[in-house]
Amino acid sequence: MAEPIRVAVIGGGNMGRHHVRIYAEMFGVELVALADPRPAAAALAEERGARYYPDYLAMLAAENVDAVSIVVPTALHLEIAEAAIAADAHVLVEKPIAATVAEAEQMTASAAAAGKVLAVGHIERYNPVVRQLKRLISEGAVGTVSSVTCKRLGGFPLVQPPTNVIIDLAIHDIDVISYVTGQPAELLGAHGSRTFHPEQIDSAELLLRYGTASGLVQSNWVTPVKIRSISVTGSRGYLEGNYVSQEVVQYEASVNPEDGAWSDFVSHFGNPRQVVHAETPREPLVLELEAFVSACRGRSGLAIEPAEATAALATALKAMQIIGAQHG
Numbered sequence: 001m002a003e004p005i006r007v008a009v010i011g012g013g014n015m016g017r018h019h020v021r022i023y024a025e026m027f028g029v030e031l032v033a034l035a036d037p038r039p040a041a042a043a044l045a046e047e048r049g050a051r052y053y054p055d056y057l058a059m060l061a062a063e064n065v066d067a068v069s070i071v072v073p074t075a076l077h078l079e080i081a082e083a084a085i086a087a088d089a090h091v092l093v094e095k096p097i098a099a100t101v102a103e104a105e106q107m108t109a110s111a112a113a114a115g116k117v118l119a120v121g122h123i124e125r126y127n128p129v130v131r132q133l134k135r136l137i138s139e140g141a142v143g144t145v146s147s148v149t150c151k152r153l154g155g156f157p158l159v160q161p162p163t164n165v166i167i168d169l170a171i172h173d174i175d176v177i178s179y180v181t182g183q184p185a186e187l188l189g190a191h192g193s194r195t196f197h198p199e200q201i202d203s204a205e206l207l208l209r210y211g212t213a214s215g216l217v218q219s220n221w222v223t224p225v226k227i228r229s230i231s232v233t234g235s236r237g238y239l240e241g242n243y244v245s246q247e248v249v250q251y252e253a254s255v256n257p258e259d260g261a262w263s264d265f266v267s268h269f270g271n272p273r274q275v276v277h278a279e280t281p282r283e284p285l286v287l288e289l290e291a292f293v294s295a296c297r298g299r300s301g302l303a304i305e306p307a308e309a310t311a312a313l314a315t316a317l318k319a320m321q322i323i324g325a326q327h328g
């Protein structure tokens with residue numbers, strides 16, 4: 001059997017603690033360390049049998065790790081990724097890949113020059129619902145796609161986010177639509193507002209073009225129920241995906257019943273023929289980290305390339321610029 005991969009997590013906050021949990025339980029992985037200056041992170045490391053370091057540079061110098069997850073505030077992604085690559089580690093950096101496109105490109109070039117894997121935590125690429133949608137679209141289930149609508153709504157987070165909904169939420173959907181349509185994103189317009197957050201845009205709508213299809217992205221921390229959905233309209237059908245239940249409902253195109261009575265109309269359109277595609281749900285972060293470890297072993301490709309993550313960042317930053325201008 002292959003030697004276990006020695007992994008460390010840098011940043012053990014809201015998201016990092018899930019990386020810690022999953023690596024600690026993953027077959028073929030040894031979680032060796034957690035680095036985080038917050039003293040509370042020591043307990044998390046101990047609970048999972050990992051060594052704790054307040055300083056990630058000390059950890060990289062001491063531990064000879066094969067791979068790291070970088071789960072820290074975005075402004076630190078480049079600096080820490082470069083240090084990890086210099087320490088000969090493969091890198092998974094949480095999304096967004098970096099704070100700027102130039103930083104993302106620098107990180108990508110450093111990883112390529114060192115021959116290291118650079119994975120980006122665009123978790124929805126690993127969500128089975130997105131893979132189902134991609135498969136159904138490519139099998140022609142909806143014909144020609146004319147639009148994709150994504151809703152990522154609901155619930156102001158318990159801790160006031162240091163960022164806005166475009167960079168935190170909409171970036172997932174900007175990327176997912178590109179993935180399922182196979183087309184790059186072109187931003188046509190954006191609008192946003194502040195409802196609860198004292199400084200950041202907490203509600204935004206983006207209009208995009210993906211080849212001949214349009215993309216509508218609605219993101220907020222305002223809607224009082226949590227909604228995570230994606231729907232695809234095509235010439236021959238309609239798909240509705242739920243990111244949480246990981247179910248896709250496929251509706252077949254309806255043709256107007258000719259000369260029908262009102263009751264025919266109701267029975268025809270009230271109950272369109274539908275097929276439910278449901279598999280046993282899997283935790284997307286587990287799939288993402290398994291893909292990373294597999295890529296570190298040189299086995300399989302990642303679901304998202306750094307260039308695609310950089311493209312999603314560029315579009316999100318453009319939307320932020322447009323919305324920023326609306327708010328003076």
Ligand SMILES: NC(=O)c1ccc[n+]([C@@H]2O[C@H](COP(=O)([O-])OP(=O)(O)OC[C@H]3O[C@@H](n4cnc5c(N)ncnc54)[C@H](O)[C@@H]3O)[C@@H](O)[C@H]2O)c1
Pocket residue numbers: 010011012013014015016035036037038055056071072073074076094095096121122123
């Ligand atoms: N993929 C997703 O859906 C998703 C969801 C949430 C967050 N994220 C991303 O994960 C990253 C972290 O977000 P979060 O919500 O966990 O934030 P967080 O504030 O809860 O945690 C960040 C952690 O990083 C630690 N940290 C700060 N500086 C450090 C340093 N120099 N060395 C080591 N640790 C350091 C902090 O002490 C903190 O514990 C961000 O890039 C965010 O965008 C992604």
